Amino acid sequence: MEAVQANRRVRTRMASVQRPPVFWRVVGLFFGIVWLVVSFYPILYMLMTSLRSQQGFLVGNPWLPSTTSNLANYATVLQANFGHYFLNSLIVSVVTVLLVVLFSILFAFVVVRTDNRVVRIVFQVFLVGLALPIQAAIIPIYVMVSHLGLYDTLLGLILPSVAFGLPLTILILVNFIRDVPKELYEAMQLEGATDFQVLRHLVIPVTRPALVSVGIYDFVQAWNNFLFPLVLTQSDQSRVMPLAIVSFQGQYTINVPVIMAAVILSALPLILAYIFGRRYLLQGMLAGFGK
Structure with a gap:
């Protein structure tokens, strides 16, 4: 009985030591709510504005919700060939992500599992790409894309996006794969597993x-990229969302609710990608840098 009471006293003391005072918990809750409002309100403002009429936006208070909803703004956006631009951006972004992730996981696995000097040199060359801004390489990229006959095509946007997405992706995956215990590799090798089987059944599940x-990061970068479409495309057939938003602003400069509706539709894939992948995002970006 005395042991039970002593155990309860120890737990109570530990709980009192671990839990911060009420004042600091209230302060943390307050700043958390403030940060939530600051982070979420721009999206809420765009949504509220997109549901207003032009007259309601000019006459009413733009910072407060409107009592009426106007879905005609979204109909106006969809009728302006918006679906075609959205599909182009989706193709460019999805293909870019697939290629970057595929090439990066293969090369990162080779870097971690082999002790070859050539591989290390190639890895260092990829890391140099982290210090190369897109603006400094846009002219050579334009020349190469033009000579390859890929100007004003979606493939001409995908290849440079893949090239600039590889360095950071490889760096993150290399550091993540290095944290996989060597005993797991050795156990699979003892079972007779090939390198491809190790990659498929061990590395990919662990590095999910x-x-x-x-x-998600590469998808956001490819979706929001403005410089490549501006320089490497010209016609409406190859136009993607960033250029479509700019042209849409020029066509509907006065009609702010219509522009906000276009921005909401263009940001929808990014919001959905973050919602479904948020629990992996921080864990994956920080993993591997502890060593």
Whole structure:
């Protein structure tokens, strides 16, 4: 009986030591709510504005919700060939992510599992790409894409996006794969597993958080990329969302609710990608840097 009471006293003391005072918990809750409002309100403002009429936006208070909803703004956006631009951006972004993740996981596995000097040199060359801004390489990229006959095509946007997405993705995956215990590799090798089987049944399942996080990051970068479409495309057939938003602003400069409806539709895939992959995002981006 005395042992039970002593155990309860120890647990009570530990709980009192671990739990912060009420004041600091209230302060943390307050700043958390403030940060939530600051982070979420821009999206809420765009949504509220997109549901207003032009007259309601000019006359009413733009910072408060409107009592009426106007879905005609979204109909106007969809009738302006918006679906074609959305599909182009989706193709470019999805193909870019698939290629970047595929090439990166293969090369990262080779870097970690082999002790070859050539592989190390190639890895260092990839890391140099982290210090190369897109603006500094846009002219050589334009020349190469033009000579390959890929100007004003979706493939001409995908290849440079893949090239600039590889360095950071490889770096993250290399550091993540290095944290996989060597005993797991040795156990699979003793069972007679090939390198491809090790990659498929061990590395890919273990590195799933990193794969999801870099996939979301590369998707956002490819979706929001403005410089490549501006320089490497010209016609409406190859136009993607960033250029479509700019042209849409020029066509509907006064009609702010219509522009906000276009922005909401263009940001929808990014919001959905974050919602479904948020639990892997932080874990994958920070994994592997502890060593």
